[in-house]
Amino acid sequence: MGSTERIRQVALRVAKWVRAGHRMVVVPSAMSGETNRLLALAQELSPQALTPAYYRELDMLAATGEQVSSALLAIALQALGLQSVSYAGWQVPIRTDSAYTKARIESIDDARLRADLDAGKVVIVTGFQGLDEGGNVTTLGRGGSDTSAVAVAAAMKADECLIYTDVDGVYTTDPRVVPEARRLHTLSFEEMLEMASLGSKVLQIRSVEFAGKYKVRLRVLSSFTPWDIDIDEEANSGTLITFEEDHTMEQAIVSGIAFNRDESKISVLGVPDKPGIAYQILGPVADANVEVDMIIQNISKEGKADFSFTVHRNDHPKTMELLRNQVVPKLGAMDVIGDTKICKVSIVGIGMRSHAGVARKMFQALSEEGINIQMISTSEIKTSVVLDEKYLELAVRALHKAFGLEAEPA
């Protein structure tokens, strides 16, 4: 299907909601491939620039992709006989900080949008973009249109924010790894936040954070559902991310299994075991703008400790070099070793709060498959383990089965 046909389908879907009596604000993303096309043009002209002035122009450039789809959607809605008007981020305005290419929304003025809704119009708000204090265009980073949508829903106090994505909801785990994976009808906001940060790519994590802060009811559903399915069916499709924990929630202890291959493990061996080790190792790492995820420190022997942590795989070479050249000599550590062939697998479930023995069951399931656990990290509603990368699929399948995720909870 051509790209305008896609926009026409969206317009038909919006019209269905409007004709059922809903007042709609729509936040379209750019047409498929458009953002990449624009950024490639910039890349051709200036492959290596990293200045604020460059990022400012990159945002001016990238913001046009969404403006095109907003205007086209307004036109498509008008062609269906609806009144519609589109606004760029600066017209609303959606105010952000000045962090070009990854700006954060600070406020949204809903006056203009509300007046248009009152006048019977379908309002299109251009996603992914905003306006900083200096009057410059900013963009919100990959998946930023989701965040725009949630932020607009929060500002408008919308009943629900429907996020149409390329999947039909949030699954117990990735169906490409576990064919028995099951779509979740509801998921708590905290679980969604963990799933998003642990590697589930359904929503930009910032959009989930925003939903949490402003208590926006989010529904993740599929943009590939035919526009003309029954509206009640559509209204109950996908996955609802909710704040009402205790009643409508499925009563599973573990709701989902998240995983990723993005990290690498680094161990500093034989560090003299005295106060301040963590700071002396991780201080320089943080100074180099490397984010550290899991951290483990074990006493080894003879007053020496081993210290391990994970970083994003892209940061692996830089971090290794930093440790070898600066940290190890200074600390008097024995060695530093790195392993990029790891994965992280996590079980997530709000039921873990009130159920003992969940982690034990996880370790047992992995043990029965002969999978060695390299690192463990826990929080209130998730347990993560680091494994050899080759065990990823096996581990996820074993855990999915052990926690009975293929079946609807009772």
Added chain:
Amino acid sequence: MGSTERIRQVALRVAKWVRAGHRMVVVPSAMSGETNRLLALAQELSPQALTPAYYRELDMLAATGEQVSSALLAIALQALGLQSVSYAGWQVPIRTDSAYTKARIESIDDARLRADLDAGKVVIVTGFQGLDEGGNVTTLGRGGSDTSAVAVAAAMKADECLIYTDVDGVYTTDPRVVPEARRLHTLSFEEMLEMASLGSKVLQIRSVEFAGKYKVRLRVLSSFTPWDIDIDEEANSGTLITFEEDHTMEQAIVSGIAFNRDESKISVLGVPDKPGIAYQILGPVADANVEVDMIIQNISKEGKADFSFTVHRNDHPKTMELLRNQVVPKLGAMDVIGDTKICKVSIVGIGMRSHAGVARKMFQALSEEGINIQMISTSEIKTSVVLDEKYLELAVRALHKAFGLEAEPA
């Protein structure tokens, strides 16, 4: 050449001017074919909409084309080591009326641009677009970037406004018709205005009007000149459109020959010759939004007059129908006849003001070629004739020769 390569060439040219000590504001147009691509998308979604709400969205859409090239040019300049910043029309702001798709510039705030120039930056102002009183994006119509450039030059009180086009200046006539046509080094503003309105497509007529109103020195030059030619050579290339009539001007009586095939002739025959005929015929035509160009009324015989005028060829069928059905019966005229196979040929020259016999020489030249003149219209600095379309090339060549335009004036 790819489109980013073209932008890089523009950046190199701008950098040359900047390094020679000039403070530059640059107004880029959209990348080749981009505006048409965007408008075609709108057309696919809504082929027939003609509402203000539709035109508003069309402007939101079309304005993105120039925003892309502005941001890319800023990036290209930064890659050359220059400081540069781009502004959309609304950021300057360039204020316009609300006539979507053909808005007129009302004011330009130069504060931000001036501060950036003072800070040593090359300022990119996005052409073709503005902001109306209601905070909506507007566009200025085809060729609108020229008008933006002239308006910015006026606001900034620039020394000169360089318009880089796909031709290397203004010619005595179209070189495709007369191979001996000669580039004019200078041309008065009034002559340029006549040339533009008579069919020379070098500049949007509104940009010339704007230059006249604010006395902006315009130079029309070629964007295909290699960027690295000597800067003094470039500074004197093309055609300078000036207000200094009496000294630097070339002393030709006729400066150029303009022509077009856009018009058609309509004659209402046998109209009772009494006061108010013109109004009764042209009133309904104007009410139908048809613009009339040349008008002639002759007494014929027995108290009946013939009344002829020209309209744009696109308006021909509509106008004929209107006259046949409404005007002719009401007036008691004999008939109405139309002719779409005409052309208009004009001689333009500020020297005509002070030289008698110019029109006579024109008529003589046409007569010697056996070309019949159908209508004549004169103004202070131009004489236009309407001819059978088949004589167009012959007439233009004969006039070019008769007025000695192939040779530089003494």
